[in-house]
Amino acid sequence: MSKITEVKELVEAGKSKKIGAAVQDALNAGGQPADILQAMVDSMSVVGDKFSAGEIFVPEMLIAAKAMSKGVDVLRPLMAGDNSASLGTCIIGTVAGDLHDIGKNLVSMMIESAGFTMVDLGVDVPAEKFVEAAKENDNVTLIACSGLLTTTMPALKEAVATIKASDLSNCKVIVGGAPVTPEFAAEIGADGYAADAGSAAVKAKELVK
Ligand code: B12
Incomplete structure (x- = not known):
């Protein structure tokens, strides 16, 4: 073997x-x-x-x-890649009601290697917590929300809506997770979507440049 x-x-x-x-x-x-x-x-x-x-x-x-x-x-x-060129801080977390974190952790690892400083909020993150973290940390350019359950897709929608309704005008939102499609991401107003950790890093860079 x-x-x-x-x-x-x-x-x-x-x-x-x-x-x-x-x-x-x-x-x-x-x-x-x-x-x-x-x-x-x-x-x-x-x-x-x-x-x-x-x-x-x-x-x-x-x-x-x-x-x-x-x-x-x-x-x-x-x-880990060359993260000497900082692209700002990325807040990442799995949305409320969802405890899956393996995919989120891989995405975090790859976005970090693309040149972001990561702030990981963990799992079961309420929508407002993403906004609070973005305000508490310096130079937040990206928020990444993960959702693995069809039942937590509404929480993903709420997270994006809450972020977009706050005054974080320079901050982009990327979403992903097994049940998420590009259509759903667009429908809920996310700036970006990626299907896996590798393409999440590419998309993250693209969004903040
Ligand atoms: C491991 C696992 C668990 C573990 C999680 C442990 C942990 N620390 O994460 C535990 C045991 C806790 C668990 C619990 C449950 N689980 Co579960 N779980 C899984 C399993 C087997 C693997 C998930 C995983 O890690 N995949 C590997 C990673 C690498 O892939 P990924 O998560 O999809 O992430 C990639 C992409 O989606 C993307 N991505 C992910 N996040 C993000 C974020 C952004 C911003 C971007 C751009 C991309 C991105 O990039 C990642 C890396 O390439 C899946 C089956 C599956 N095929 O996914 C079921 C699965 C997700 N679970 C399922 C279910 C039903 C449950 C439970 C409801 C079971 C129960 N009856 O209690 C509970 C729910 C608990 C909760 N409230 O969250 C279902 C979901 C069905 C559905 N459509 O909603 C699945 C699909 C299993 C199945 N076939 O039925 N689970």
């Missing part, structure tokens, strides 16, 4: 204690950080499909998520 396949299987099985060493082994065997990350993202899709099929339940999703986070910790230093 290839080292990357091993990483994929350990995430699916939620083996948090073994994953760090396995990711390191995959790197030592010449694996590219982006490929190892993609293998872990693919694992989470498998986990989601098994949950949909009733083969696993919330605790198994949670332990797989923990394993993925531990694997990402090993890759993080290798994924």
